[in-house]
Amino acid sequence: MQLSRRAFTLGCGALAASQLLPACSSSGDAPKAPDGSKERIVVIGAGMAGLAAARRLTDAGMDVTVVEARDRLGGRTWTDTTLGVPIDLGAAWIHGPEGNPITELADQVNARRVETDFDKPVIFQDGRELAAEVVQAALQRWQEITNELGVLSEDAGVDESVATGLSEVADINDPLVRWSVASEIVGEYAADPEELSLKWLGNEGEFGGPDLILPGGYTQLVQHLARGLTIRLSTEVKRVSYGGSGVRIETSQGAVEADRAIVTIPLGVLKAGTIAFDPPLPDEKRAAIERLGFGLLDKVVLKFDEPFWPDADVIGLVGSQQPVPFLINGETFAAAPLLIGLRGGSDAREREVLSDQDAVAQVVTALNAPAPTGSLVTRWAADPYARGSYSFIAVGSSPDDMDALAEPANDRLAFAGEATNAEFFGTVHGAYLSGVREAERILG
DSSP, X not given: OOOOOOOOOOSTTSOOOTTTGGGGOSOSSOOBOTTSSBXXXXXXXXXXXXXXXXXXXXXXXXXXXXXOSSSSSOTTOOEEOTTSSOEESSOOEEEOOBTOHHXXXXXXXXXXXXXXXXXXXXXXXXXXXOOHHHHHHHHHHHHHHHHHHHHHHHTOOTTOBXXXXXXXXXXXXXXXXXXXXXXXXXXXXXXXXXXXXXXXXTOSOOOBSOEEEOTTOTHHHHHHHHTTOEEEOSOOEEEEEOSSSSEEEEETTEEEEESEEEEOOOHHHHHHTOSEEESOOOHHHHHHHHHSEEEOEEEEEEEOSSOOSOSOSEEEXXXXXXXXXXXXXXXXXXXXXXXXXXXXXXXXXXXXXXOHHHHHHHHHHHHTOOOOSEEEEOOTTTOTTTSSSEEEOBTTOOHHHHHHHHSOSBTTEEXXXXXXXXXXXXXXXXXXXXXXHHHHHHHO
C-alpha cells in the first residue's frame, strides 16, 4: 500500500538502528545492585524483543536470565523444517532493508535474502487466469483508492473505521476490490477494515527497499541473538510482583527473583490476562491494552511433487469463498515446489476450527491442484502464548496507546515488543528495536 507514512529520522530522540542506540546511553558501565554486584535482569519472552534486550544487556555486562513459556526460541518467528526446507510459519520477511537493524543481523550471519515482488501478481477468478492488463488496471484502481483513503484519514474521527472510508471511495461489491482489501489491508494489518482505525491508517514508519524473505528462515537470526544467553525454556510465567525493591517472577518451574524485569509477551497474551501483575498495572497501561487491536495472519503451506502454477511471486484467488486470497510461490526462495497461502482477520479466525485435512483440502480444491505431498497449517489465535499474530491500531485507539504500553510500570518493570513500538508495530524490526530501547533505558 502506498499510503502516507510518517518520516523516519535517526537519532537519540527517535527509534534508531541498533548500531546507533548504544551511543545514546549516558553511561558505559552496567548498573549495580545496592551491594555492588551486577544487577539481575529477568526478560520474559524469548521472541525477537526479548532476545534483543537480553543480548544488549548481556553484552553490557549485566546478569540476565530469559524465561520462555515455549519449548523453543523465537516467539512469533518460527522456522519449521518438517517439509525438508526451512519455512517461516510466523514472521517471514524483512520489510525494507535500508537502515533496518534486521539487515545488520542478517549480514552478521551471512543469511541469504530473496526479494518477493508483490506488485506483479497473477490472479485467478473462478479458475480462470485474468489478463495482465485487467490485473494492472485493478492494481491501478486500488492505488487510487488507497490515495483517497489517505486523504480521508487526515480528517477522520477516532471512531471511524477503514470500512467507513472504503464505503465512500470504493465499490466494495467489485470482486477485484474485495480481493485488494483482503490481500492489501487484511493481509497487511491482520485485521478487518471494520476493526482498523481510519484516522491512523498508514501512519506507521517504514524503511526503504523491497520485501526480502530469508530462505534459511528467521531461526538464523534468532540463534545468533541467543548465543551464550541464559535461557529457561518451558517456563511459563504466572505472576509478576514488582512493588518492592525488586521483582519476583512466579513460573511453572518455580520463582525467579531479580532487580528488574522486562516483559516482552505479545499483546494478545496481555489482553487474555493469563499473567497476574502485583500491583495491578497502571490504569493508562491497562486501558491501552484493552483499546489496541491484536490481529491474526495464518498460513497454509503446501508441498507438491512438481510445480503447476505460473511463474510469479504472488498468486491471487478472487472470490468471496476463496480459502486464501493469495499464495506465495515458494519456488522463488526454497529448493522445493511450495505454495504458501495467507489469510487474515476474521476469515482466518473462523477457519482455525478446521482440521489440518480440511484446511488443506479447501486450498487444494480452490487451486484445482493434485494432492500435496506435505502440508503445514498455522493457528496463531489458538496458540496460548501468542493469541494472534501482531498488533494494529483499532478503532478508538491511537499510537499514544502504544506509547503508554511502552512506558515502564515503575523503575523495576519495563515493557517491550512490537505492540510497544508506535513507529514500527507489527514487524520484526519493531520488536527488535523495542527490546534494544528497554535495554538502553536500564543501562541509562
